[in-house]
Amino acid sequence: MFKGRCQSTFRTLYPEIPRIDAHTHAGADIGTICNYMRIREQLSNNHKVDLMHWINLDNRHAPIQCIDSVKSLSDGKMSFVYGNYNPESLLQEGIQSFEARVSESFGYKLWFGPVARRQSNLFHLELINDERLYPYFSYLSENGIPLIGLHIADPNGQFGDRTPWCPNPIVFWRQITAFEQLLIQHPDLLVIAAHGAWLVCQDAQLDYLRYLLSTYSNLYIDIAATFQYFNRLNRENLRDFFIQYSDRILFGTDIGFVSNSSIDEFVDRYNKCFMVLETNDVVPGSFFGNEDIQGLALPKEVLMRVYYDNAYRLLLHRTL
Numbered sequence: 664m665f666k667g668r669c670q671s672t673f674r675t676l677y678p679e680i681p682r683i684d685a686h687t688h689a690g691a692d693i694g695t696i697c698n699y700m701r702i703r704e705q706l707s708n709n710h711k712v713d714l715m716h717w718i719n720l721d722n723r724h725a726p727i728q729c730i731d732s733v734k735s736l737s738d739g740k741m742s743f744v745y746g747n748y749n750p751e752s753l754l755q756e757g758i759q760s761f762e763a764r765v766s767e768s769f770g771y772k773l774w775f776g777p778v779a780r781r782q783s784n785l786f787h788l789e790l791i792n793d794e795r796l797y798p799y800f801s802y803l804s805e806n807g808i809p810l811i812g813l814h815i816a817d818p819n820g821q822f823g824d825r826t827p828w829c830p831n832p833i834v835f836w837r838q839i840t841a842f843e844q845l846l847i848q849h850p851d852l853l854v855i856a857a858h859g860a861w862l863v864c865q866d867a868q869l870d871y872l873r874y875l876l877s878t879y880s881n882l883y884i885d886i887a888a889t890f891q892y893f894n895r896l897n898r899e900n901l902r903d904f905f906i907q908y909s910d911r912i913l914f915g916t917d918i919g920f921v922s923n924s925s926i927d928e929f930v931d932r933y934n935k936c937f938m939v940l941e942t943n944d945v946v947p948g949s950f951f952g953n954e955d956i957q958g959l960a961l962p963k964e965v966l967m968r969v970y971y972d973n974a975y976r977l978l979l980h981r982t983l
């Protein structure tokens with residue numbers, strides 16, 4: 664175990680592997696998109712990292728017309744996905760309007776966390792296996808449009824160490840089991856669950872995630888924002904999980920708006936993630952949070968899939 668290497672001077676151990684960040688939220692904010700490009704430049708010049716592409720999962724208010732402008736602003740380094748952060752609005756919008764908008768995008772982002780975290784509850788839409796949503800999922804499935812960055816539940820820690828996001832395990836597991844029903848009912852729908860479907864805050868949750876990935880072949884996960892909870896898991900359990908399911912895991916951060924003054928900070932945040940995945944160091948914090956995290960020292964072939972291969976195969980080839 665090694666502690667002392669600093670993220671600000673860290674150089675990736677694998678400069679030959681490009682990285683795709685599959686979960687970002689620049690939306691249509693011009694300043695933020697330009698600052699992502701500056702982060703990319705610093706990572707390349709100072710840390711030998713090729714952060715080659717971002718999947719931009721909307722920012723809740725971005726107009727659909729921004730797909731092309733995002734592409735040109737980012738010099739082709741960013742792909743925009745239409746997103747929805749209020750599932751009730753899907754029902755208000757109606758299936759025809761949904762189809763017209765989604766057909767413009769190469770995927771669809773849906774946020775489906777606990778009802779208590781939403782501003783609106785007009786239709787009392789509590790669980791993702793609500794049959795009123797099935798026509799929307801059927802449309803995506805029949806047209807080969809993936810559900811990207813699907814947010815299910817919220818982090819739920821073990822007894823005595825719950826998280827403020829979703830402290831009630833009953834609420835948490837109701838959402839997770841509803842998610843499995845979605846997978847059962849739509850076996851042809853390609854799903855990339857955001858944040859490991861939040862089954863990454865307890866060792867037993869990781870076992871359930873193994874079960875889901877083993878059972879549903881169209882299910883993938885991104886690891887955006889999950890690094891901050893790695894210290895809650897047995898390191899060998901987590902490392903084994905990454906290795907066993909390396910063809911189902913996509914790198915992601917959940918990076919959002921970036922101001923001109925916070926570019927260095929975000930370069931450090933990216934580097935902390937790379938250190939956690941690549942080294943055996945104890946890393947001081949991650950993309951979010953300040954908890955020490957024991958690095959996973961993942962094999963190169965695993966990193967190749969997580970950083971690049973999976974996102975390219977599932978997403979990027981659709982946008983080029």
Ligand SMILES: [Zn+2]
Nearest residue numbers: 686688887917
């Ligand atoms: Zn996100």
